[in-house]
Amino acid sequence: MDSRTAILSKIKATRDRRDETARRAAVESRLARPVAGLIPARGQLDPEGRIALFLDMIERTGATHERTAGAEDVPALAARYLRERNLPARLKRGTDPRLKAMGFEREAALSLTEGPSDGSDLAAISHADFAIAETGTLMLLSGPDNPVTLTFLPEHHIVVVRAEDVGGDMEAALARLRMLKGKETMPRTVNFVSGPSRSADIEQTILLGAHGPRALHVIVVG
Numbered sequence: 001m002d003s004r005t006a007i008l009s010k011i012k013a014t015r016d017r018r019d020e021t022a023r024r025a026a027v028e029s030r031l032a033r034p035v036a037g038l039i040p041a042r043g044q045l046d047p048e049g050r051i052a053l054f055l056d057m058i059e060r061t062g063a064t065h066e067r068t069a070g071a072e073d074v075p076a077l078a079a080r081y082l083r084e085r086n087l088p089a090r091l092k093r094g095t096d097p098r099l100k101a102m103g104f105e106r107e108a109a110l111s112l113t114e115g116p117s118d119g120s121d122l123a124a125i126s127h128a129d130f131a132i133a134e135t136g137t138l139m140l141l142s143g144p145d146n147p148v149t150l151t152f153l154p155e156h157h158i159v160v161v162r163a164e165d166v167g168g169d170m171e172a173a174l175a176r177l178r179m180l181k182g183k184e185t186m187p188r189t190v191n192f193v194s195g196p197s198r199s200a201d202i203e204q205t206i207l208l209g210a211h212g213p214r215a216l217h218v219i220v221v222g
């Protein structure tokens with residue numbers, strides 16, 4: 001028996017002899033009632049203050065934004081975004097019912113397709129489930145509603161988020177995730193997006209679109 005096997009055998013033997021009932025109960029108790037971490041004052045604002053901070057922070061990341069009172073305005077805003085950047089009037093989205101209810105069919109000039117991206121789409125639109133004011137970050141859950149390929153493959157990504165879903169901090173985002181999904185139905189991935197993709201790996205020169213969209217546009221509804 002080599003030394004590594006001997007050490008591991010001793011550890012296993014010690015563990016097998018120990019009654020772990022109390023330890024397991026303590027761990028389960030901590031998991032069932034997680035203790036909230038320290039929340040920075042920066043994100044502890046009223047709703048309008050959180051939205052103002054969120055918009056300021058996403059500007060600093062290089063993203064663009066606009067705000068509208070009603071979700072029915074989103075199709076026209078998305079079409080205008082494409083038009084002003086001289087992009088084809090084509091947009092890819094998932095099956096998110098919130099996007100479907102916005103009436104994209106009213107934009108006759110806009111060609112809309114559903115499903116994941118195969119890498120050939122120039123622009124896509126997704127719906128975020130939460131936003132973090134403290135860092136200007138969007139929380140997007142993977143799945144057919146908002147395929148993760150739409151978050152990373154098109155060059156332009158339009159993301160809709162409701163004003164009421166703009167929280168102060170990461171802790172609020174994780175609490176919302178637990179509320180939406182719970183432990184048994186978590187999405188395969190949770191993507192936190194702060195601005196367009198960028199890298200400075202080569203000669204410390206900023207390059208947009210290195211690992212994802214080169215442009216991020218956020219529409220806050222409400």
